[in-house]
Amino acid sequence: MSKMPEGNEFSWKKRPAVVQVKEADLPSSIPAQTGLTFNVWYNRWSQGNSGKERFVNPYRLEPELHEGLTSGDKAGQVYFCLYFSKGMCCRGKKCDYLHHIPTEDDIVRLSLKSDVLDCFGREKFADYREDMGGVGSFRKKNRTLYIGGIAGALNNKQLKSSQIENRIRFVFGKLGAVERVRYVEAKNCAFVKYKHQANAEFSKEAMSNQTLLINSDKEWAERSEGSGLLVKWANDDPNPEAQRREKIEQEEESLQVMLNLLKKSQKVITGSTNATAGISSLGKKRLLEPSEAVLENQTSIFRSIPVSALNKLKKRKQENTNTLPQKERVQNLSSLVDYPSSEED
Amino acid sequence: MNQPAICETCLGDQDRLTRAANGAQCKICTLPFDVYHFKSHGAVAKTVICLNCSKQRNICQCCLLDLQWHIPVEVRDRVLSIVQGSDVATSEAHNDMMKRFIALKDGDSFKLGGAKVTSDAEATAAVLSQIRSILDNANPSQPAKALPDSATASSQTESAANKANFPDVDVSHLLKRLPIKASLEPAPAFFLYNIDPSVPEWAIMDKVAELVGTANWHDTHSTAVAINHAARCGGIRFKSTDLGHKFAETVPRFTTPSGTVKGVMQLRNSRIHIVAWPQFNRAAMGDKYAECRKLGLCLDQIVQKDLSTPSKAPSKSKKQGKVAKQSIGLLKNKKRKRRVLDIEL
Numbered sequence: 001m002s003k004m005p006e007g008n009e010f011s012w013k014k015r016p017a018v019v020q021v022k023e024a025d026l027p028s029s030i031p032a033q034t035g036l037t038f039n040v041w042y043n044r045w046s047q048g049n050s051g052k053e054r055f056v057n058p059y060r061l062e063p064e065l066h067e068g069l070t071s072g073d074k075a076g077q078v079y080f081c082l083y084f085s086k087g088m089c090c091r092g093k094k095c096d097y098l099h100h101i102p103t104e105d106d107i108v109r110l111s112l113k114s115d116v117l118d119c120f121g122r123e124k125f126a127d128y129r130e131d132m133g134g135v136g137s138f139r140k141k142n143r144t145l146y147i148g149g150i151a152g153a154l155n156n157k158q159l160k161s162s163q164i165e166n167r168i169r170f171v172f173g174k175l176g177a178v179e180r181v182r183y184v185e186a187k188n189c190a191f192v193k194y195k196h197q198a199n200a201e202f203s204k205e206a207m208s209n210q211t212l213l214i215n216s217d218k219e220w221a222e223r224s225e226g227s228g229l230l231v232k233w234a235n236d237d238p239n240p241e242a243q244r245r246e247k248i249e250q251e252e253e254s255l256q257v258m259l260n261l262l263k264k265s266q267k268v269i270t271g272s273t274n275a276t277a278g279i280s281s282l283g284k285k286r287l288l289e290p291s292e293a294v295l296e297n298q299t300s301i302f303r304s305i306p307v308s309a310l311n312k313l314k315k316r317k318q319e320n321t322n323t324l325p326q327k328e329r330v331q332n333l334s335s336l337v338d339y340p341s342s343e344e345d
Numbered sequence: 346m347n348q349p350a351i352c353e354t355c356l357g358d359q360d361r362l363t364r365a366a367n368g369a370q371c372k373i374c375t376l377p378f379d380v381y382h383f384k385s386h387g388a389v390a391k392t393v394i395c396l397n398c399s400k401q402r403n404i405c406q407c408c409l410l411d412l413q414w415h416i417p418v419e420v421r422d423r424v425l426s427i428v429q430g431s432d433v434a435t436s437e438a439h440n441d442m443m444k445r446f447i448a449l450k451d452g453d454s455f456k457l458g459g460a461k462v463t464s465d466a467e468a469t470a471a472v473l474s475q476i477r478s479i480l481d482n483a484n485p486s487q488p489a490k491a492l493p494d495s496a497t498a499s500s501q502t503e504s505a506a507n508k509a510n511f512p513d514v515d516v517s518h519l520l521k522r523l524p525i526k527a528s529l530e531p532a533p534a535f536f537l538y539n540i541d542p543s544v545p546e547w548a549i550m551d552k553v554a555e556l557v558g559t560a561n562w563h564d565t566h567s568t569a570v571a572i573n574h575a576a577r578c579g580g581i582r583f584k585s586t587d588l589g590h591k592f593a594e595t596v597p598r599f600t601t602p603s604g605t606v607k608g609v610m611q612l613r614n615s616r617i618h619i620v621a622w623p624q625f626n627r628a629a630m631g632d633k634y635a636e637c638r639k640l641g642l643c644l645d646q647i648v649q650k651d652l653s654t655p656s657k658a659p660s661k662s663k664k665q666g667k668v669a670k671q672s673i674g675l676l677k678n679k680k681r682k683r684r685v686l687d688i689e690l
Contacts, residue, residue: 162628177547
């Protein structure tokens with residue numbers, strides 16, 4: 001068991017995903033009647049008071065039990081199953097999406113896909129929603145979640161703040177590599193920062209409307225009477241110390257990006273003979289290339305993915321492009337793509 | 346002839362695109378635009394912003410990354426502000442009217458933020474050569490080195506400011522519960538302190554995994570890792586006592602002037618001190634912010650005491666003998682500097 005020092009050992013890779021809920025047991029998709037007419041478009045009752053909006057999800061993702069291989073793994077799917085994250089996928093191994101917690105490999109693959117989709121394949125928006133809920137924004141790489149509604153998630157059970165923090169740490173820690181957790185007692189809310197944005201996206205969906213009660217609490221049986229956790233995107237930390245830390249992180253990142261840019265520009269120059277005179281004169285200067293060992297430790301703009309892993313993918317990419325005919329490659333370099341078919345297509 | 350601006354990473358080798366005239370609203374300017382869908386990398390992709398917005402920002406219509414450098418807009422602007430020494434930023438409108446107003450300007454002549462540079466081949470080449478000179482001037486290991494310096498500088502000002510801040514906070518009840526006088530010995534749980542606030546939890550977990558030789562070292566039934574960044578300390582709990590023994594044996598150690606043996610773990614710019622803590626307990630690390638900060642300062646004093654007497658050189662650590670010694674020396678110098686600074690202030 002303790003053979004591999006790296007985190008590459010996942011027990012779910014050896015077993016098929018289980019059915020979290022049988023299809024017959026799923027609750028009706030029509031919510032309980034709170035109005036006179038049912039609006040099919042919004043999936044909501046209208047004409048009447050809307051009733052309680054908040055609820056507790058009766059299902060919950062249990063990573064150790066539910067993770068497994070699906071047909072999505074065979075098909076090379078990169079996106080995760082939204083229902084799996086909520087603990088209510090009824091398709092099990094037949095699901096077309098992935099049934100596991102996002103790992104480092106997944107994050108490398110996701111970063112190659114566009115930045116405009118989240119880890120479930122949903123489109124992001126330019127701005128955050130007013131309440132900071134929802135899919136999120138493509139303008140900001142937000143890895144921090146705000147967790148509110150803690151009192152409701154505990155059915156108003158009185159706990160010490162360290163106990164609450166422990167519970168939050170425990171449930172959120174299972175859903176990805178955590179960078180820091182902070183519970184603010186005065187506001188009864190918490191902030192969880194993940195290593196990767198994909199994990200934050202995943203656990204945002206997984207933990208929304210969940211209860212913080214555990215089996216041994218005497219309130220456990222009445223957990224559905226509470227109101228689940230509110231998990232939203234966090235705004236920037238106003239703490240000056242945190243901002244300084246963020247700034248240092250960003251500086252480090254931009255230096256890394258600059259190094260990568262130089263490397264890339266050199267590659268382009270050596271790769272093509274058609275480079276302009278101005279650029280080729282630049283290319284004559286040799287760049288100090290860090291050794292492979294150094295590369296191993298460096299992290300790329302995609303937070304903390306080893307550069308070597310990205311480089312591997314990049315190399316594969318280049319092999320593909322090298323097989324293209326010369327003319328096409330030149331077009332690609334000019335970055336505005338030539339569109340050969342007619343306007344009326 | 347309006348060809349879509351799509352980068353080659355998104356497009357792959359696809360040359361067939363389908364146009365939907367006025368097919369969607371642009372995510373940036375909210376105006377309708379011609380959507381192009383195409384199949385690449387085994388999935389259907391489509392453009393999400395209009396051509397004009399893409400030209401104004403010089404970004405790909407699919408992935409919203411810079412067309413020239415293939416990095417996010419925010420990162421591009423940060424790199425350019427470093428290079429040009431001025432604040433380069435792509436300012437985005439938040440109100441719908443303003444978004445459309447900006448969208449009226451012709452993208453060929455009107456460029457936002459860093460797009461002025463990256464949309465122009467000559468300017469890009471000039472910036473690249475500037476980047477090269479910046480990176481050449483700073484020595485090759487500069488990105489790695491710059492960080493600890495600035496970090497220690499920040500922590501210096503911090504600690505100086507905070508010593509005055511919490512004179513009346515009492516943390517004796519916390520210190521009573523912490524294993525301050527303990528030494529490094531085999532135990533299921535350990536106390537870590539002198540953790541720089543910039544060190545994330547996952548980095549500590551990875552480091553421990555590396556020392557123990559397995560990624561599944563932590564206890565899965567309770568909170569296994571709790572780091573209190575405000576108090577600069579934390580605790581870890583192992584799954585089994587065997588792993589705890591292994592950790593206590595493999596971790597590099599040193600002897601304090603008072604004769605206790607403590608473990609030390611080098612992680613980024615902080616040297617984390619380790620002692621056994623069988624009664625691992627989150628509550629002992631403080632709840633309130635002021636309490637945590639004060640506790641951090643108290644622990645810092647202990648660290649200073651442990652490293653203070655230069656007559657007794659720390660014993661050789663198992664793994665990094667010479668290097669560790671040197672860095673201890675470095676650390677001491679820094680500490681001394683800090684003390685001088687405190688007096689000045």
